[in-house]
Amino acid sequence: MEEIEKRKATIQESQKALEDAKEVSEKHLERIEELEQTLFELRGKIGTGNHVPPGMRVLCLRDNPAQQWSDLRQEIMDRLKNENSALIKRLKELEENGASSDQSTERRQGEELVPRESWEVVNKEKKELEDVVKQKEKRLLRLQQVFTAKSTEFRETIASILGLKLAFYPNGQVRVTSIYDLSASFVFQPLSKSTPEGEGARMQLVAQGEGGPQDLPQLMRFWVEQEQCIPGFLASVTLECYDKSKRENGDNP
CATH class of the missing domain: 3.30.457.60 (Copper Amine Oxidase; Chain A, domain 1)
Known part of the structure; x- marks a missing residue:
């Protein structure tokens, strides 16, 4: 009987040790998953150059290419959000008043059909295109002046030599x-x-x-x-x- 009890005690201890080992293994697996997720996130940050190791401080100029690109992208996103919100608001107004509006109301809605945000975006794009055209015209004029000067120089050289x-x-x-x-x-x-x-x-x-x-x-x-x-x-x-x-x-x- 004593031998049987000893075996039972040994089996219980083994089962307890096994359960403890399983708990430790599960904790290790959870830790491994956390580390893999952290490693995945760090790869993205390192690839984009945004990772700063602990204990280090990165200094940069206030006006740098990366900041300029970020500001420009944020400005475009804000402009698109405002335009989208205005369009959604205008669409809801048209849906609410479309079925029961008379001709005068429809005429008034037609005058305000385009939101101001959309008009500002189109107007800004128009000005940008006008600036591009002006720059190209200046460049073309400059090329014509250079060509005229070189042509005159070429003819004068031919006259002097031949x-x-x-x-x-x-x-x-x-x-x-x-x-x-x-x-x-x-x-x-x-x-x-x-x-x-x-x-x-x-x-x-x-x-x-x-x-x-x-x-x-x-x-x-x-x-x-x-x-x-x-x-x-x-x-x-x-x-x-x-x-x-x-x-x-x-x-x-």
């Missing part, structure tokens, strides 16, 4: 004038077909001025018709016009 003035027309034609003889001008236009050698579009002479060197027909026949070399033709004309201008200036000091 002794030729260039004028470009919208139809693709180019008028070339010698700075040594302003009456010696030639108009060229690009050919529509490219050359077999793959050199791209070439120019052809379509008109000429009244001036130029005396042997201009011979130069045109040789350089333009036979050699088909516009640069050689213009170089020869420039040399002839320069010699002519130098002789005239030498005769009439």
